[in-house]
Amino acid sequence: MILKDIINILEKKYPKYLAEEWDNVGLLIGDEKKDIQKIQISLDITENAVENAIKNNVDLIISHHPFIFSGIKQINTNTILGDKIIKLIKNDIAVYSMHTNLDAAKYGLNDFICKKLGVEKSKIVSEDIVNLYKIKFEYNEKILKKLEKYNFYNQKNNVQTIEIFDTIENINKVVSLLNSVGITYELLKLENKLKLNTGLGRIYNLKEEVKLLDYIEVIKEKLNINNVRLVYNENKLIKKVAIVNGSGMSFLKKVKKEKVDLFITGDIKYHEALDCYEEGFSIVDIGHYESEHFFNELILEDLKETKLDIIVFNDKKIFNYL
Secondary structure, eight states: OBHHHHHHHHHHHSOGGGSOTTOOOEEEESOTTOBOOEEEEESSOOHHHHHHHHHTTOSEEEESSOSOOSOOSOOSTTSHHHHHHHHHHHTTOEEEEOOHHHHHSTTSHHHHHHHHTTOOOOEEEEEEEEEEEEEEEEOOHHHHHHGGGOOOSEEEEOSSEEEEEEOHHHHHHHHHHHHHHTOOEEEEEEEEEEEEEEEEEEEEEEEEEEEHHHHHHHHHHHTTOSOOEEEOOTTOEEEEEEEEEEEOGGGHHHHHHTTOSEEEEEOOOHHHHHHHHHHTOOEEEOOTTTTTTTHHHHHHHHTGGGTOEEEEOOOOOSSOOO
């Protein structure tokens, strides 16, 4: 299967435009025309993950965390990052990463964790709202056929014209297609915004109030976690809960405005915890790894119809409790 076709499957569900501005998602290493026979799914691109991919003749590594974030001035074996890049290129192994776009997407990692917790309905903590664009061009049967693979926000097919309304990222796909065949078009940025029903974090309500410590045991059982860090009042009852996988404390203000009883996330710093404790706000740190290792299950499900040879490799957790 060609790498570009695999990317199309993933980006249809987890479009890159959902990623945060600081993030670096997509094809980080490789040729999208490469034929893929074997895939490795790894939460992180560690040295062990790279060595395992080489050992097993993997063609593509799909990761959650991008291992290239900022600009690189030198690529050599004097750094761990440079050494990994060289090994991957030398062994013709492509790397594709989905990070905050996968977290934010509908049925992405946030929703997947909610499903694990038995949550049926939830709202988004930080909803994605983008500009809406319109492209208009002369009706063309061949172009219309090629557009069938896309699921645009809105499309109007008239006798003489075709109008498509969507984000600039999706409109640019139409622009590229029209430019390739020399069809003229009109492109407009509209005043109205588009809510994508996607975004980071989820808020949900339990069916009834429960004791905080009792719900912590539910979290540990459902997410298969042995230990958590907790800032709490042991007598507190909770019903409204917010969860942000990974490092979610940057959303603390938004979560507090929603008047939740408990905030679940990872990577909580000492002074953040201290402030919440003195305010009487309950938070639970389930760990960064623990909130995201379900990535493997999610991607396996997404690619099961490709019938490709797929293996999963993740290093052990960085932190271990003794």
